[in-house]
Amino acid sequence: MNEFNPTIARGRESVLATNKVIRNTYIMLSMTLLFSAVMAAVGMAINLSPGVSMMMSIGAIGLIWLVLPRFENSTGGIAVVFAIAGLLGAGLGPILNAYLALANGPQLVGTALGGTGVIFLGLSGYALTTRKDFSFMGGFLFVGILVVFGAMIANLFMEIPALSLAVSAGIIMLMSGLILFDTSRIIHGGETNYIRATVGLYLSIYNIFVSLLHILGAMSGDD
Template sequence: MQNVHHFGSAVATDNALIRNRVLRNTYWLLALSMIPTVLGAAIGVMFGVPIPRGFLGALLFMGIAFGFFYAIEKNKDSGLGVALLLGFTFFMGLMLTPLLQRTLGFANGGTLIMTAFGGTGAIFASLAAYATVTKRDFSMMGKWLFAAVIILVLASIANVFLGMSALSIVISVLVIAVFSAYILFDVQQIVNGGETNYISATLALYLDVYNIFTALLNLLGLAGDRE
């Protein structure tokens, strides 16, 4: 009986070590993924890279993004997966070009961008820390959050045609709420051993952070637009 007890505690220790390693590798790769994102954004703004707008632009973006998702998932157990993830984050940086150009058109554009960046960092750090230590179970939120994302995507596509700033504000607020909840869900998946691949984990958290940043910047830009 004692041997069984020792074996059980050894397995628990091994599982905890694996989870800690996945979490550590995920945070490292997430930090690293910010470099291609900033590089892509800088190139986009400096060279005025034309980003297709409207419905066709949204379709093209989704096609490329889902192509990356598929390729990253297929190669998540190799170094190629890391390279593809970093390529995807460069592409996502480029996609920030129109939003950054619009924001930089304001007198305080640089400040707005840094405020959004700082706000995103604070949201991520506090929610990730909470998800790591809390005993609350967020696993049940998964399907509700996925449904919320589908609704937000449809609302965003509709607003491409409607162009309503009020709807844009509502969408941005909901995006921040939904992807903040996703941070709790995704970090806890790693902590509880539900996600054991750090490349997949990084992709999920990167999308959470990216969406919160763009929604915050959109809100700050809309506020700046009204002043």
């Protein structure tokens, strides 16, 4: 019997739409990461000052808050995502130059880069294969981020090295949780916009890389 079943058809459409969001998100994420790496190399080559790097990061946050919401449903959103990735990537230039000046700098940067890749692929693979719903983590993750921001503000003026390391460790844990949360939202249809999904995952990867580099730099004994 070839009877049309609207429930199954709708289910198939939903799965196809989800797969499309996942595919578009990962394609765009890989492109933005590549672009970020190129811009980081440019930032290193032209020896950006820490002040300019900070301004670029502030500019990227401004784009995320004020510009992205207006363009996230149009193709213009793609340009905004690349602008964010470019600014954050170039802003990494002075940090990478500082680490590469250490005796084991190339090893530290390479390990942080590879480690970030393994963490992201492992967590995304876990969320995609188990198909678990991690939406219950939302409140915990948001409160965790607020606590970490509070500790960061306090440590800007107190300058306690142990607290700084604890903040970096906390950021890695929270961003790992956010990768699970964001991937699960895409799988279960909670996130249908691949531009927003890309920015969320990109920021998690960026923060894990910077925090991991900080921890490895401090623990290697050369920081």
